[in-house]
Amino acid sequence: MIDLPAPDRQVIARRDQIAAALKAIVPDGVASDPASLRAFDRDALTAYAQLPLVCVLPATAEQVSAVLKFAQREGLRVVPRGAGTSLSGGALPLADGILLGLSRMNRILELDYDNRCVVVQPGVTNAAVTRAVQARGYYYAPDPSSQIACTIGGNVAENSGGIHCLKYGLTTHNLMGVELVLINGERLRIGGKFAGAGGLDLLGIICGSEGLLGIVTEATLRILPRPPVTRTLLIAFSGASAAGRCVAGIIAAGIIPAALEFMDRRCIDAVERFCAPGYPPDAEAILIAELDGMPAEVADQCRDLSGIAGQCGATAIRGCADEAERARVWSGRKAAFGAMGRLKPDMLCMDGTIPRAALPQMLEKISALSDHYGLICCNVFHAGDGNLHPLIVFDCMKEGELERAEAFGADILKLCVEMGGVLTGEHGVGVEKKALMGEMFSDADLNQQQRLKCAFDAASQLNPGKVFPVLHACVELGRMHVRDGRVPFGNLPRM
Amino acid sequence: MSQRIEIVSAGTKRDLGRSVGATAILDMSRIAGVVDYRPEELVFTAKAATLLSEFEAMLAARNQMAGFEPADWAPLFGAAAGKQTLAGVVAADVCGPRRVKYGGVRDHVIGCRFINGAGELIRAGGPVIKNVTGFDIPKLMCGAFGTLGVLTELTFRVLPRPQNAATLVLRDCAPHAGLAALIAAAQLPVEASGLAYCPHDTTPYSGAFIRVDGTTAAVSEKLGLLKQQFHALDFTMLDAVETDQLFRTIGDGSVIGADGDIWRLCVPPAAAAKAIARAGADVWYADWGGALLWLRMPATAQSAEKLRAIAAELGGHATLFRASAEARSTIGVFEPEPPVRAGLTKALKQAFDPHNILNPGRMFPYL
Ligand SMILES: Cc1cc2nc3c(=O)[nH]c(=O)nc-3n(C[C@H](O)[C@H](O)[C@H](O)COP(=O)(O)OP(=O)(O)OC[C@H]3O[C@@H](n4cnc5c(N)ncnc54)[C@H](O)[C@@H]3O)c2cc1C
Numbered sequence: 001m002i003d004l005p006a007p008d009r010q011v012i013a014r015r016d017q018i019a020a021a022l023k024a025i026v027p028d029g030v031a032s033d034p035a036s037l038r039a040f041d042r043d044a045l046t047a048y049a050q051l052p053l054v055c056v057l058p059a060t061a062e063q064v065s066a067v068l069k070f071a072q073r074e075g076l077r078v079v080p081r082g083a084g085t086s087l088s089g090g091a092l093p094l095a096d097g098i099l100l101g102l103s104r105m106n107r108i109l110e111l112d113y114d115n116r117c118v119v120v121q122p123g124v125t126n127a128a129v130t131r132a133v134q135a136r137g138y139y140y141a142p143d144p145s146s147q148i149a150c151t152i153g154g155n156v157a158e159n160s161g162g163i164h165c166l167k168y169g170l171t172t173h174n175l176m177g178v179e180l181v182l183i184n185g186e187r188l189r190i191g192g193k194f195a196g197a198g199g200l201d202l203l204g205i206i207c208g209s210e211g212l213l214g215i216v217t218e219a220t221l222r223i224l225p226r227p228p229v230t231r232t233l234l235i236a237f238s239g240a241s242a243a244g245r246c247v248a249g250i251i252a253a254g255i256i257p258a259a260l261e262f263m264d265r266r267c268i269d270a271v272e273r274f275c276a277p278g279y280p281p282d283a284e285a286i287l288i289a290e291l292d293g294m295p296a297e298v299a300d301q302c303r304d305l306s307g308i309a310g311q312c313g314a315t316a317i318r319g320c321a322d323e324a325e326r327a328r329v330w331s332g333r334k335a336a337f338g339a340m341g342r343l344k345p346d347m348l349c350m351d352g353t354i355p356r357a358a359l360p361q362m363l364e365k366i367s368a369l370s371d372h373y374g375l376i377c378c379n380v381f382h383a384g385d386g387n388l389h390p391l392i393v394f395d396c397m398k399e400g401e402l403e404r405a406e407a408f409g410a411d412i413l414k415l416c417v418e419m420g421g422v423l424t425g426e427h428g429v430g431v432e433k434k435a436l437m438g439e440m441f442s443d444a445d446l447n448q449q450q451r452l453k454c455a456f457d458a459a460s461q462l463n464p465g466k467v468f469p470v471l472h473a474c475v476e477l478g479r480m481h482v483r484d485g486r487v488p489f490g491n492l493p494r495m
Numbered sequence: 496m497s498q499r500i501e502i503v504s505a506g507t508k509r510d511l512g513r514s515v516g517a518t519a520i521l522d523m524s525r526i527a528g529v530v531d532y533r534p535e536e537l538v539f540t541a542k543a544a545t546l547l548s549e550f551e552a553m554l555a556a557r558n559q560m561a562g563f564e565p566a567d568w569a570p571l572f573g574a575a576a577g578k579q580t581l582a583g584v585v586a587a588d589v590c591g592p593r594r595v596k597y598g599g600v601r602d603h604v605i606g607c608r609f610i611n612g613a614g615e616l617i618r619a620g621g622p623v624i625k626n627v628t629g630f631d632i633p634k635l636m637c638g639a640f641g642t643l644g645v646l647t648e649l650t651f652r653v654l655p656r657p658q659n660a661a662t663l664v665l666r667d668c669a670p671h672a673g674l675a676a677l678i679a680a681a682q683l684p685v686e687a688s689g690l691a692y693c694p695h696d697t698t699p700y701s702g703a704f705i706r707v708d709g710t711t712a713a714v715s716e717k718l719g720l721l722k723q724q725f726h727a728l729d730f731t732m733l734d735a736v737e738t739d740q741l742f743r744t745i746g747d748g749s750v751i752g753a754d755g756d757i758w759r760l761c762v763p764p765a766a767a768a769k770a771i772a773r774a775g776a777d778v779w780y781a782d783w784g785g786a787l788l789w790l791r792m793p794a795t796a797q798s799a800e801k802l803r804a805i806a807a808e809l810g811g812h813a814t815l816f817r818a819s820a821e822a823r824s825t826i827g828v829f830e831p832e833p834p835v836r837a838g839l840t841k842a843l844k845q846a847f848d849p850h851n852i853l854n855p856g857r858m859f860p861y862l
Binding site: 169 | 533534535536538558588594598601602611615616617618619621622623624626627628629630631632634635637638639643656658678681682683684686710712713715716717720761762763765786787810811812813830832835836840843845846847849858862
């Protein structure tokens, strides 16, 4: 269950008038009839749906600015949306909110090889960036599995990762600048083709802000020259804990693979049935390791990594002979989410991160929870950085299964925090994990974060109801500071 | 009247930024000590005023390093080297040449604890590398010069130390050719971890410098690729030890020398040659592939106007890095903010330090 801010009936009653005003700003991009709005009623957290009040699809930053100015003047809520692939409900609409879709702003504005960057509009898909530069031997490193669909605006808002972020970083490490439109319609450039901030690092907090601080209308992204050699190894184990030990061993040996992915028995089975990537049939767990760089360097690292895997009891180590085999091995990993559909109609994808050393212990606990809740959980991890994706499969139509699946998921995330980890590694808090924020943060921590939000959006109009378990009015947060820093009832838990 | 508190740890960079006009000094130097170092997790947590040298020695003992290659600017400000603390490095954004490969300080601070201006102890980020839970406040603390909070604890991600390193030196190249060589090198798949250029009469080094690192096999392969690229130019090579010395000098700014005012100008690398020609500094050199220009130029209103016009035209920002306290206060240190951005900065200050007591005025009159 999630609770969103109570819709304002008076706003809903003004739907037609609001749609007309938006049409005056974006003549060819407003939808307000239920049939058209249906297409935007949820993101990839499919269990929750809500028709927005209206949907507006601007084509320019000027239009975004005008829409926000209008929204601020009228006191309306705004939910930004890219491609709607968020797994945490970040783009879940509000009944009284304008859904602001950025997908039409999908032009690549500039390819600048001398400064090793590209400038794109927010609706450009992640994969389109690499496609635009690959003929010149470049690529854009962050590669979420959703990359053919998800947008750069969404990637910036979620600080998305991907299979290769172990070596090359998340979106935040590859983002050089943005144009941001604030809720009052003002446009602001932050960063660019140069290093450093020249003031506070606003770019650092924009990235990963889940649409709560402003609308990204342009992004400058770092591109990298493609490494000359890439080698992919498929390593099988007779037990998950051996695979966990192998991961720790690789990192301890000073090897940072480009990717290091883990799958457990259940996931391997599901994927084999789905797309037959040819994983070893008797494996209890597999690791997919990818090494890239210069030829001799990669050869050395493959040898060292295979040695470590052998010491950890690997039952098979297979190097991919050619590009076709490599693509096949990765196809299984990339299809993992889709393959769950063969097991049960619905799936919840968890996203906690834990210290790598806790992997084996975590797997045992998840298995015990799976028995406890009577639900299947398949494990696929970005093992190299301890980012877990337990996939809980269930059937929404069966009485109580959604609730059980959510409780199971919440238990996993609480365990992550207990083991010294965090609630979300790359999918964001959204609506999905906001109730759990208190597991990780104190009231003071959360209030500080909300005050940061207030600095950008004092009336909480941008994506309200996301990230924070309790939404305080900004004036209420400000009032804590009265009387010379002496907070009233300083020794009681506040709010 | 509320207090104006200047936050000091080792105090090696008190002359960087505008002066605070403190009514009180908060000496943080006792908030020190390693909390948790897990080499196998590549994560290090310590109290804020832990010495950088202690951090680096512990990492070196486990064949690891800080990816942002912290420089030591203390001698530039007439202070002793080797005394700076983690909090100082983070707050002043002290990042060395390795930034071209691994990013800046902000890319390596994954968690922190700090005390905000209302006296509350706040925790942000966490002890794992991959984390998007809540706003990325640790990044905001990097380079904020203590204006938003008093750092008490920091968590870094650390990296394996490469087995070997070497530098290809292109001797005798004029600024235009030297800076162009850095751009060409950045486009090769050698993952250069240092790209610097010092013009002809600079001591102790001059030339274009391209550092590569990795396994011994990787280093020789990368050098091979570079030699192929620059075969028509006059080059030599530096080994790992010489490479280390060279890039330490580059990061520490000592190339500029002990005298004179210093500006740091950040521009898009491909615009560096243009920026240099226009700036007219008498001593200068380039780091970060041309993205960072160290300039010896007088701290005058004319210099400020010239450099800020260059930054505005080419994209980037200029910082008055070393100058008298008076010049820093009148001319300003950091790139002046346009009104919309200044509005946000003020609102953030209010959100973290509502009484304006933490290093007030250190970055801007309002921050
Ligand atoms: C099959 C599948 C696989 C996935 N794999 C990965 C993965 O490997 N790694 C990973 O990190 N994620 C993954 N995701 C999650 C998701 O794809 C990412 O979070 C992605 O970045 C969302 O992009 P989007 O364009 O779909 O954004 P949306 O889902 O439309 O929006 C996401 C959030 O961003 C905000 N937003 C969108 N555009 C803007 C803008 N221009 N300005 C401001 N705010 C904006 C929205 O309000 C919302 O809060 C996966 C999802 C699916 C369905």
